Amino acid sequence: MDPVRALKDAGPTPFWLDDPGRPQATSALVADTSCDLLVVGGGYNGLWTALIAKERDPSRDVVLIEGEEIGWAASGRNGGFCESSLTHGLSSGMDRWPGELAELERLGMRNLQAIEDTIKKYGIDCDWRRTGSLNVATEPYQIDDMHEFAGLAARYGCEQTVLDADQVRAEINSPTFLGALWDKDGTAMLNPAHLAWGLKQACLDLGVRIHEHTSATAVAEAGPGIAVRTPYGRVLANRVALATNAFPSLLKRHRLYTVPVYDYALMTEPLTDEQLASVGWHNRQGFSDAANRFHYVRLSADNRILWGGYDAVYHYRGRVRAEHDQRPETFATLARHFFWTFPQLEGLSFTHAWGGAIDTCTRFCAFFDTTHRGRVAHTAGFTGLGVGATRFAAEVMLDLLAGERTERTELEMVRRKPLPFPPEPIRWAGIQATSRSLARADENSGRRNLWLKTLDRLGLGFDS
Structure with a gap:
């Protein structure tokens, strides 16, 4: 069967957002208001910033505004891999901050545990599973790299288990798998939209004022505070945290530090018991392959397979437009790769095919800055690993806005920004x-x- 035929009934909506339990949007801001802290952006980074701000000081008046709806963008349509790494992987951290990598790894694991603790504390039903993840080899040369990486990880207290072909196929059965590296504790799998919606409800329960369908159009100093304009009203805040990520920053000086790239994914129909047995996957780890142009893959709670990645598409001048969310040539490529990896699933259909923009910077992990005499904080650049790292970034922004010297703000990773991208062309x-x-x-x-x-x-x- 031509793999592309499996796409014939695939809808364009991200699977996670195609949910009858999706919460109703809050009202737009339609009048001037004031607050202690304004958070701009209703993805993970903004939600964590608002939540932690209220946890640190319950009396603080916090407002969050979102141009669309909570979790509608990357936070609601990603693969649901929540990783401990703050540096886009151990190798990237070693290349950039070898002197503080041990500290970054420690903080990353602490951050991952804090996410788990928060989910339990607020009763967020997001199918959190601390399964770990597999990085699979599909070419012989990749196996040697995995042994080298396992040795590097051990130096930093991270247990990474190398699996041979028989061992990895006992975990997930694909004839293309030649080996794998299993990180058993550094990754959790979750439902990304449910996490965003759960954080929204936790924020509301703590008294955060959330206004959806309220975009920020400009930021400027206004006496002792910061004024942020919206279509129907102005917010005057003592402090502002900008969490817009792939979308153009309100601060023009930051716009050369990130570019939006488009990522795509497919979701299958639920596997039958027989189909799931043919694949194995008893431990339900997420996995990716070890190529540069890699796939990321996981099981959903109802035993669908999410199959994403490979193409990362940049459009000239960094245009972020809804029409880029659908790319049939990429969906066709992903479908072919899926059935090459799992030939035993021939005849399975895809129910959803979607894409969207994520942000990246030249060091491939978050960077930080403050402006307006320390009253505005900004972070971006998560490069697809933001499910976990956005919480850490929220803590950094709040530290910076408070003018505090902490173990986070003392990091070179926090104090230095990446090189900007050059202008077009x-x-x-x-x-x-x-x-x-x-x-x-x-x-x-x-x-x-x-x-x-x-x-x-x-x-x-x-x-x-």
Whole structure:
């Protein structure tokens, strides 16, 4: 069967958001107001910022505004991998902050546990499962890299178990798997939309004033405070936290630090008991493959398979538009790769096919800044690993807004920003050259060409 035929009934809505339990949106802001803290953005980062601010000081008056609805963008349509890494993986952290990597790993594991504790504290029903994750080898050269990585992880107290072909296929049965690296404790799987909606309810219960369908259009100083304009009213705040990520920052000075790239995913219909038995997957780990152009894959609570990744598409001038959310050529590629990986599932259909923008920066993990004499904080650049790292970033922003020196604000990762992207058309040309080079490396046993080696020397290397 042509794999593309499995897409014939796939709807364009992200699976997680296609949920009859989706909460009703709160009312838009239609009058001027004031508050102690204004949070701009209703994704994970903004929600964590509002929640933690109220936990730190229940008397603080916190307002959160969101241009659409809570969790409608990347926070509601991602793969649901909640990882401990704050640095886009151990190798990336080693390349950039070797002197503080042990501390970053410790803080990352503490952050992951804090997310789990919060979910339990507020009774958030988001199918949280501390399964760990597999990074699977589909080419022989990738196996040697996994043994090397396991040794590096052990130096930082992270247990990573190398599996041979028989062992990984006993976990998840695919004829393409030659080995894997199993991180048993550093990743949890969850329902991403339910997490966003649960955090929204927790914020409301603590007294956060949330206004959806309320976009921020400008930010400026106003006497001792900060004024943020919206279509129908102005918010005057003592402090402001900007959590807009892939969307253009209200601060023009930050717009060269990130670019939006489009990521895509498919979701299958639920597997029958026989189909699931043919795949195994008893421990329900999420997995990704070890190529540069990688897939990320997981089971849902009702035994569907989410199959995403591979293509990461940048549009000239960084345009974020709804029409980019659908890309049939990518969906066709993903469908072919799915049935190549799981030939025993021939005949399975996809029910959902979706995409959307995520933000990335030149160091592939979050960066931080303050403006307006320390009264506005900003973070962005999560590069697809924001489910967990956004909570840590929220704590950093609140520390910065409070003017506090903490173990977080003392990190070089927090104190230094990445290199900005060049302006167009150089940006476009550089991203396209990198994308083509990464594809060639996958076809050439991982060997990186001169362009990628140059980026590595500049601290801009990208290998995942």
